[in-house]
Amino acid sequence: MNCEETRQLFSPWLDGKLTPFQAQFFQEHLDGCASCRAELALWKDCSVLLRDMGEIIPAPPGFASAVMEQIRITETPVARKRFQWARVYWKQLVAGAAAVAVLALGSVGAKIPFWHWPVQVAEHQPSTSPTDTHADTSDKPSVGGRPSSKTATNTQPGVAISSAPDAPQASSGSSQGGGHEATSGPRAGTTMSTAVSSDNEARVFLNKERKLTSTLLKVGVDSLDKSRAALQVASSSGIPGKQVAAQAVGEHECVVLRFIAPSSKADAFVDSLADLGTVLDWQTETQDVTQRFAETLQQYQSLVAQRENTRDVAERQKLNTQVENLESQLNSWDQEAGQHIVVLWLEKI
Amino acid sequence: MNDKLTELVHRAQQGSTSAFEELVVLYQDKVFSHCYHLTGNYSDAQDLAQEVFVRAYKGIKSFRNEADFGTWLHRIAINQYLNLRRKEKNNNHLSLDEPLSTDEGEMLRQVAASSDDPVETVEREDLRQLVSTGLERLPPEFKAVLVLREFNDYSYEQMADIMECSLGTVKSRLNRARKALRNEITALARKAGIDLGTYASENE
Ligand SMILES: [Zn+2]
Numbered sequence: 001m002n003c004e005e006t007r008q009l010f011s012p013w014l015d016g017k018l019t020p021f022q023a024q025f026f027q028e029h030l031d032g033c034a035s036c037r038a039e040l041a042l043w044k045d046c047s048v049l050l051r052d053m054g055e056i057i058p059a060p061p062g063f064a065s066a067v068m069e070q071i072r073i074t075e076t077p078v079a080r081k082r083f084q085w086a087r088v089y090w091k092q093l094v095a096g097a098a099a100v101a102v103l104a105l106g107s108v109g110a111k112i113p114f115w116h117w118p119v120q121v122a123e124h125q126p127s128t129s130p131t132d133t134h135a136d137t138s139d140k141p142s143v144g145g146r147p148s149s150k151t152a153t154n155t156q157p158g159v160a161i162s163s164a165p166d167a168p169q170a171s172s173g174s175s176q177g178g179g180h181e182a183t184s185g186p187r188a189g190t191t192m193s194t195a196v197s198s199d200n201e202a203r204v205f206l207n208k209e210r211k212l213t214s215t216l217l218k219v220g221v222d223s224l225d226k227s228r229a230a231l232q233v234a235s236s237s238g239i240p241g242k243q244v245a246a247q248a249v250g251e252h253e254c255v256v257l258r259f260i261a262p263s264s265k266a267d268a269f270v271d272s273l274a275d276l277g278t279v280l281d282w283q284t285e286t287q288d289v290t291q292r293f294a295e296t297l298q299q300y301q302s303l304v305a306q307r308e309n310t311r312d313v314a315e316r317q318k319l320n321t322q323v324e325n326l327e328s329q330l331n332s333w334d335q336e337a338g339q340h341i342v343v344l345w346l347e348k349i
Numbered sequence: 350m351n352d353k354l355t356e357l358v359h360r361a362q363q364g365s366t367s368a369f370e371e372l373v374v375l376y377q378d379k380v381f382s383h384c385y386h387l388t389g390n391y392s393d394a395q396d397l398a399q400e401v402f403v404r405a406y407k408g409i410k411s412f413r414n415e416a417d418f419g420t421w422l423h424r425i426a427i428n429q430y431l432n433l434r435r436k437e438k439n440n441n442h443l444s445l446d447e448p449l450s451t452d453e454g455e456m457l458r459q460v461a462a463s464s465d466d467p468v469e470t471v472e473r474e475d476l477r478q479l480v481s482t483g484l485e486r487l488p489p490e491f492k493a494v495l496v497l498r499e500f501n502d503y504s505y506e507q508m509a510d511i512m513e514c515s516l517g518t519v520k521s522r523l524n525r526a527r528k529a530l531r532n533e534i535t536a537l538a539r540k541a542g543i544d545l546g547t548y549a550s551e552n553e
Contacts, residue, residue: 054500059381
């Protein structure tokens with residue numbers, strides 16, 4: 001065995017992968033070659049050094065909640081483009097230093113939507129709409145689960161097959177008023193849209209006005225203990241909330257809390273939070289996603305129909321995955337309906 | 350997998366986000382470390398690790414129960430890391446070079462500072478710096494196999510499973526990766542004026 005052949009075996013030797021036969025010739029060459037011995041010593045030390053570098057580095061605090069937040073956000077189509085901001089925002093909180101830039105921008109009034117991170121879907125139901133009565137009495141399956149009844153099976157699986165893929169997109173006007181049906185076709189006259197899967201798994205979604213509402217409130221306080229006061233105010237109103245970050249940013253310490261308030265209570269709640277100190281910033285954004293919900297729903301129904309028609313197993317599995325993804329998107333909209341996200345940023349001044 | 354894990358995975362597959370969150374908590378350090386080893390910095394590791402779990406969530410139904418969940422997550426991380434690096438390479442020529450040259454410059458200054466005496470042999474700390482910098486300079490595919498093998502101590506079989514390739518490929522890629530690292534170390538040492546020959550002879 002010459003030097004080159006021997007060096008080809010360095011890597012498997014490090015991993016204990018030489019056959020006895022190889023090992024014998026390998027050793028014989030090394031015994032007579034100082035150069036290869038030296039080179040092997042270097043390889044070995046490199047390997048040892050690499051192994052030393054492989055220590056466990058704990059995930060940063062709040063990592064798991066950030067992941068779950070991100071999962072929720074990515075499941076909501078409208079929030080996708082805000083996703084980048086979400087990441088930046090969270091990283092800045094963790095990183096600390098970079099958050100100075102965010103705060104600075106915020107204080108000069110730049111419309112930097114960093115507070116969009118915990119975006120949620122809120123739903124404003126026109127209480128006079130007959131749709132709502134219908135919705136409330138329909139058999140809604142639990143979130144993420146399957147309906148126990150056959151509510152939706154009044155639609156034949158085949159009905160949508162021919163119509164759905166060719167059906168025009170819901171026109172932009174059709175769903176603006178809320179409570180209107182976005183899908184046209186065989187079931188005109190009802191506001192309930194249904195889809196039936198091959199496994200009798202049906203999910204009923206309603207088209208109605210949906211809005212995303214979130215508020216950022218930045219309050220200067222003399223003590224960060226005010227965060228406890230904020231949580232007390234929230235819990236006395238039955239509003240869930242928690243601290244999502246605490247950070248020393250430059251010379252300012254700050255705490256960020258996040259609440260999910262029912263739309264009906266949100267305004268009063270934000271007012272009471274503003275009383276905690278000096279209001280430094282207050283932004284509310286509402287975005288109508290009614291149309292996007294309708295489009296997603298139509299896509300969902302179309303895919304369900306395609307799935308019914310597909311005999312190819314692989315194709316069917318692919319469709320299944322797509323259907324499930326859309327379903328969870330629609331689910332999270334339903335789940336988060338009627339909520340208003342409030343982000344409270346307390347800064348010690 | 351133990352029973353608790355199997356049950357958590359099962360519930361997550363049924364759509365339970367709380368079960369999935371428990372899995373995140375259980376595996377976050379392992380995944381984060383892995384991502385840190387791959388990306389080489391904290392900030393990118395955060396992005397990658399989050400992305401890994403988001404993808405795991407979306408793909409949890411494709412997870413087979415006989416597999417190891419941690420290994421499965423590592424596979425997602427490796428794939429995602431390679432995808433990202435590929436994208437970087439295609440879209441952004443600057444970002445690949447700039448940070449590397451900065452790091453390297455810093456490293457070289459450190460090494461040079463400790464190597465004023467020309468007859469001084471390569472200290473272990475110098476070599477550690479060379480290995481660490483050399484690793485960052487490797488093509489991502491090479492870095493990935495070294496991280497799997499040396500950092501995570503995965504067997505060839507496990508690596509083949511994670512990389513979805515044959516044992517032969519694992520073996521040859523590891524060999525190439527180690528050679529590439531060795532070459533980087535030579536190049537870096539030359540730039541820093543370090544004679545690796547002295548290191549070698551000291552180890553006689
Ligand atoms: Zn030799």
